[in-house]
Amino acid sequence: MVSASLAGELNRARVLKTLYANGPLPRPELARLTGSTRATIGQIVTPLLDDGLLEELEPLASGVQGGKPARPLWFSDNGWPVGAMLVLPQGVKTAVVTAGGRVTAVTSSSFPADVDADGVTRRITTAMRRTMARAGVALHGIGIAVGGMVDTEAGVVVRAGLAPVLDGLPLAQVVQADTGVPAHLDQDTRAQALGDLLFGAGRGESSFASVYVGAGIGAGFIFDGALHRGARGAGGEVGHAVVDRDGPVCRCGRRGCWEMLANRHALHAAAAAAGLPGAATLDLAGLVALASRDAAAGRVLAGYTEDVALGIANLQQVLGVGLFILHGDPAGAGEPFRAAVEVAARERAFAHPGGPTRVVLGTADDVATLRGAAALVLSKALHVAF
Amino acid sequence: MVSASLAGELNRARVLKTLYANGPLPRPELARLTGSTRATIGQIVTPLLDDGLLEELEPLASGVQGGKPARPLWFSDNGWPVGAMLVLPQGVKTAVVTAGGRVTAVTSSSFPADVDADGVTRRITTAMRRTMARAGVALHGIGIAVGGMVDTEAGVVVRAGLAPVLDGLPLAQVVQADTGVPAHLDQDTRAQALGDLLFGAGRGESSFASVYVGAGIGAGFIFDGALHRGARGAGGEVGHAVVDRDGPVCRCGRRGCWEMLANRHALHAAAAAAGLPGAATLDLAGLVALASRDAAAGRVLAGYTEDVALGIANLQQVLGVGLFILHGDPAGAGEPFRAAVEVAARERAFAHPGGPTRVVLGTADDVATLRGAAALVLSKALHVAF
DNA sequence: TCGGTTCGTATGCGAGTCTCACAAACTATC
DNA sequence: GATAGTTTGTGAGACTCGCATACGAACCGA
Numbered sequence: 001m002v003s004a005s006l007a008g009e010l011n012r013a014r015v016l017k018t019l020y021a022n023g024p025l026p027r028p029e030l031a032r033l034t035g036s037t038r039a040t041i042g043q044i045v046t047p048l049l050d051d052g053l054l055e056e057l058e059p060l061a062s063g064v065q066g067g068k069p070a071r072p073l074w075f076s077d078n079g080w081p082v083g084a085m086l087v088l089p090q091g092v093k094t095a096v097v098t099a100g101g102r103v104t105a106v107t108s109s110s111f112p113a114d115v116d117a118d119g120v121t122r123r124i125t126t127a128m129r130r131t132m133a134r135a136g137v138a139l140h141g142i143g144i145a146v147g148g149m150v151d152t153e154a155g156v157v158v159r160a161g162l163a164p165v166l167d168g169l170p171l172a173q174v175v176q177a178d179t180g181v182p183a184h185l186d187q188d189t190r191a192q193a194l195g196d197l198l199f200g201a202g203r204g205e206s207s208f209a210s211v212y213v214g215a216g217i218g219a220g221f222i223f224d225g226a227l228h229r230g231a232r233g234a235g236g237e238v239g240h241a242v243v244d245r246d247g248p249v250c251r252c253g254r255r256g257c258w259e260m261l262a263n264r265h266a267l268h269a270a271a272a273a274a275g276l277p278g279a280a281t282l283d284l285a286g287l288v289a290l291a292s293r294d295a296a297a298g299r300v301l302a303g304y305t306e307d308v309a310l311g312i313a314n315l316q317q318v319l320g321v322g323l324f325i326l327h328g329d330p331a332g333a334g335e336p337f338r339a340a341v342e343v344a345a346r347e348r349a350f351a352h353p354g355g356p357t358r359v360v361l362g363t364a365d366d367v368a369t370l371r372g373a374a375a376l377v378l379s380k381a382l383h384v385a386f
Numbered sequence: 387m388v389s390a391s392l393a394g395e396l397n398r399a400r401v402l403k404t405l406y407a408n409g410p411l412p413r414p415e416l417a418r419l420t421g422s423t424r425a426t427i428g429q430i431v432t433p434l435l436d437d438g439l440l441e442e443l444e445p446l447a448s449g450v451q452g453g454k455p456a457r458p459l460w461f462s463d464n465g466w467p468v469g470a471m472l473v474l475p476q477g478v479k480t481a482v483v484t485a486g487g488r489v490t491a492v493t494s495s496s497f498p499a500d501v502d503a504d505g506v507t508r509r510i511t512t513a514m515r516r517t518m519a520r521a522g523v524a525l526h527g528i529g530i531a532v533g534g535m536v537d538t539e540a541g542v543v544v545r546a547g548l549a550p551v552l553d554g555l556p557l558a559q560v561v562q563a564d565t566g567v568p569a570h571l572d573q574d575t576r577a578q579a580l581g582d583l584l585f586g587a588g589r590g591e592s593s594f595a596s597v598y599v600g601a602g603i604g605a606g607f608i609f610d611g612a613l614h615r616g617a618r619g620a621g622g623e624v625g626h627a628v629v630d631r632d633g634p635v636c637r638c639g640r641r642g643c644w645e646m647l648a649n650r651h652a653l654h655a656a657a658a659a660a661g662l663p664g665a666a667t668l669d670l671a672g673l674v675a676l677a678s679r680d681a682a683a684g685r686v687l688a689g690y691t692e693d694v695a696l697g698i699a700n701l702q703q704v705l706g707v708g709l710f711i712l713h714g715d716p717a718g719a720g721e722p723f724r725a726a727v728e729v730a731a732r733e734r735a736f737a738h739p740g741g742p743t744r745v746v747l748g749t750a751d752d753v754a755t756l757r758g759a760a761a762l763v764l765s766k767a768l769h770v771a772f
Numbered sequence: 773t774c775g776g777t778t779c780g781t782a783t784g785c786g787a788g789t790c791t792c793a794c795a796a797a798c799t800a801t802c
Numbered sequence: 803g804a805t806a807g808t809t810t811g812t813g814a815g816a817c818t819c820g821c822a823t824a825c826g827a828a829c830c831g832a
Contacts, residue, residue: 234702423789
């Protein structure tokens with residue numbers, strides 16, 4: 001139930017969410033956007049300024065009619081550091097992220113090929129401790145993004161398809177015990193979606209899908225400004241939705257999964273079949289460059305574009321989200337590829353009153369995911385329902 | 387922002403939602419489930435009892451330790467009547483539904499084959515006026531469920547695939563102007579999902595999909611106890627998600643849409659191809675009966691089962707919902723068919739920490755949809771976010 | 773210098789929930 | 803049959819928070 005004190009908490013969360021959705025804002029603007037008053041906003045932000053979460057930026061210039069200059073509020077780059085971790089089959093990345101999204105003290109650590117569960121755990125905790133030491137400040141929490149299926153309630157990695165050594169690892173507990181800082185676990189693509197919502201191309205958008213296309217395909221969904229999680233963190237396995245019932249067998253055992261058609265391996269295979277030079281190591285950006293002067297490469301690229309758009313169009317049909325943010329390989333492929341995917345997705349989905357499907361490119365590196373991992377902590381610690 | 391008065395409204399909504407999710411409840415139980423106190427619950431429900439929305443049922447027996455008997459609260463069957471309407475290509479159904487879900491004064495009206503937009507409008511408004519007259523009471527609003535794509539903000543039918551005569555019709559406005567009662571419009575499968583949530587198999591569930599399988603395929607999604615709508619009411623077109631990239635051409639122009647494989651027409655075609663008797667008019671229940679003594683019919687049924695499960699498994703993979711409620715043809719097909727779909731869906735989707743996929747049968751008639759249409763009104767009028 | 777304008781804050785009010793206390797109604801026991 | 807124990811439902815006061823209002827602070831242009 002929402003008592004007066006809970007109402008205060010909800011309103012504080014609303015203010016913070018409004019800041020994340022719009023960037024630095026002065027008090028009167030916050031009041032306007034939240035439908036509140038300057039007095040109430042002042043009452044809310046004063047303790048946050050005292051705590052060091054927020055700070056006042058340089059005063060804006062007054063308008064032509066004069067008046068006291070407004071001082072925009074934004075998250076302090078000094079206070080409120082949060083740990084962020086991305087655990088993938090090949091290794092772990094750690095960083096410290098401030099509430100404003102500044103990423104510092106990034107470290108990377110690779111897993112050897114023959115590593116066992118103990119070795120993985122040791123490398124993960126060591127990397128985090130090193131990052132904490134480099135940051136030199138106490139963290140408010142650690143957010144962990146994992147490539148694979150997770151149990152968000154238990155904080156356990158259920159199944160990391162490409163790294164079975166992680167299966168069943170209670171990673172949140174392990175990290176929390178080792179560092180003494182509360183840890184929160186979620187799927188990497190869901191963290192990525194949070195990163196887009198707070199600090200990326202999804203800022204200010206109410207609903208979108210954040211899609212990763214690389215060695216595998218995954219997605220996180222933002223509906224009405226909040227992250228969608230299935231039961232105990234299920235869902236988001238869009239790469240293993242069947243789009244070609246009689247297609248090739250996937251490593252998951254089913255036939256015609258989307259990622260069998262549109263992942264990096266499929267690209268290599270198509271390039272090799274077309275006899276393109278260096279097919280086995282060709283990346284999407286390279287294919288785009290090659291396609292401008294090689295018709296065979298152009299056909300491979302067109303096919304891949306269609307296959308990416310096919311899955312996007314399916315999501316559009318089912319969910320009705322209007323925006324898709326592509327991370328991974330497409331992020332480095334440039335504007336022509338983005339436009340081609342967008343056109344193909346529009347052709348494959350119905351026209352909606354919500355307007356045509358938009359496709360934008362995200363980041364090729366993992367910064368969105370690291371920021372999203374940090375956002376897992378911000379969500380819990382600040383009681384904001386992202 | 388949530389002021390004290392808005393907090394009161396939210397808490398009132400929370401109490402009503404708790405009632406819908408649990409059925410009749412006495413005040414102490416409501417307090418327990420909402421984390422509130424008996425005093426606060428009393429303060430909230432007293433005006434609702436005075437308004438005639440709620441009423442006190444017969445006192446329960448005291449416990450073994452004695453004590454004053456508790457009187458459960460539930461929605462009055464006399465007060466708060468709401469209009470419900472289901473507009474389909476072949477005709478319109480209207481009814482009056484109470485806040486407790488009792489459906490009365492049902493009427494049906496078919497559209498002639500050569501009807502024009504004016505004729506459709508006239509038949510719809512006439513049916514509603516007749517139902518209102520039969521009910522003999524003033525309605526608090528009218529909920530309209532339409533088979534087709536709608537613009538929920540504008541209250542306009544965007545595209546009714548099987549009934550182009552409805553395209554572009556501002557149905558909410560038309561009905562509101564004709565009856566003088568506020569009207570709310572949404573897609574039929576979304577209304578169906580609301581009906582399941584409040585009065586059907588989805589009661590008390592936080593997330594599920596309500597799927598209709600018949601001449602077409604559609605679905606409505608409940609996430610965290612609330613209906614999912616895409617941008618301006620987009621989405622839910624699960625029947626036109628591609629599951630067989632190189633499959634047969636659908637009437638929408640794409641290839642291999644789910645509903646090309648698993649709708650009623652596909653069933654007839656498969657039955658005809660197998661040489662089953664009466665294939666052109668065979669319904670699913672009939673096929674189930676036939677399959678028990680005819681191996682060829684068994685193979686047709688098995689194929690259809692797999693095709694239905696294929697789309698369900700895809701939804702499970704993407705969304706992570708754990709429960710699927712099947713309406714339309716499967717609703718009348720009986721337990722063996724339900725179990726077969728469930729098994730097939732489980733085999734086609736990953737195992738999740740949220741537990742195995744459950745499939746249950748809904749109603750073959752349209753009562754869930756009519757109740758859901760009424761719930762559109764209840765949601766607005768009672769300020770409850772379903 | 774002064775009026776106009778905007779920003780930020782202090783003050784009283786109102787609405788709602790929570791805590792506490794008490795009457796009402798029922799059961800079991802002496 | 804009287805009484806203690808238990809549970810339900812309600813009333814009074816405390817508390818918290820947002821809101822309306824008013825006022826000082828800071829800036830512009832004349």
